[in-house]
Amino acid sequence: xxxxPLFILLALIAAITTNVSSTTTAPSAAHTxxxxxxxxxxxxxxxIYSYTINTTTGDFSLRLGSxxxxxxxxxxxxxxxxxxxxxxxxxxxxxxxxxxxxxxLWKWWGITxxxxxxEDLVFEVGVVSAKYPVGKFGxxxxxxxxxxxxxxxx
Numbered sequence: 001x002x003x004x005p006l007f008i009l010l011a012l013i014a015a016i017t018t019n020v021s022s023t024t025t026a027p028s029a030a031h032t033x034x035x036x037x038x039x040x041x042x043x044x045x046x047x048i049y050s051y052t053i054n055t056t057t058g059d060f061s062l063r064l065g066s067x068x069x070x071x072x073x074x075x076x077x078x079x080x081x082x083x084x085x086x087x088x089x090x091x092x093x094x095x096x097x098x099x100x101x102x103x104x105l106w107k108w109w110g111i112t113x114x115x116x117x118x119e120d121l122v123f124e125v126g127v128v129s130a131k132y133p134v135g136k137f138g139x140x141x142x143x144x145x146x147x148x149x150x151x152x153x154x
Contacts, residue, residue, distance in 0.1 A: 030062050031140060038092050038116055042137030045070050045081060058088045068143035073136040078103040081143075092116040 030051035031041040045068050053060040061084060068081040085099035094114040101108045102125070113124035120131045 027140075033060075033089075037089050037094075039089075039094070039114070040121075040134055040137040041140050042073075043114065043121075044140055045143050046140045047143060053089070058090045059086075060089055061086045064143075070141040070144055072102065072141070073132075075132075080108065087113075 027035070027041055028048045028051065030048045031044060033051070033053060034041055034043060044062070045064065047064060047068075049063045049065040051060070051062040063084050064081055066083055070079050070081070071077070072079045079100060079102045082099040085097075087097040087099075088095050092115060095112075097112050097114065098110070100111045102111060102123075103109075109125045111123055111125055115122040115124070116134065117131070119134050121134055121137065122129050122131050
């Protein structure tokens with residue numbers, strides 16, 4: 001009978017260890033694809049419901065399930081992601097981007113492209129661009145709240 005409490009203790013430890021390791025979530029297929037094109041996963045929020053890509057053209061579409069607000073590093077810009085995000089991705093470049101806007105100077109601006117230049121990301125808003133370190137986008141942000149549709153319209 002002395003081995004019975006030891007067995008229960010070991011079983012309990014094994015169960016706790018299994019539960020702790022299962023709480024770590026693997027990146028979604030969309031995050032994995034983003035990484036394969038040399039972009040950090042933190043460009044997308046954590047929750048992505050579906051994702052498609054044409055591997056020949058790079059055209060992609062992903063669905064978040066609802067509008068989503070996040071705070072983007074490093075300057076704490078408020079960003080709004082629409083339910084559906086579309087664009088074209090290739091190594092170190094995302095273009096024809098539609099569905100991500102950032103609030104700056106009291107106005108919402110659509111991000112039209114993102115380039116990777118070494119250890120920097122260059123965000124394009126029409127003819128204007130801003131450069132930020134890749135390392136600031138290592139982790140995907142959680143949605144902070146649902147936005148309003150009018151924030152995503154031009």
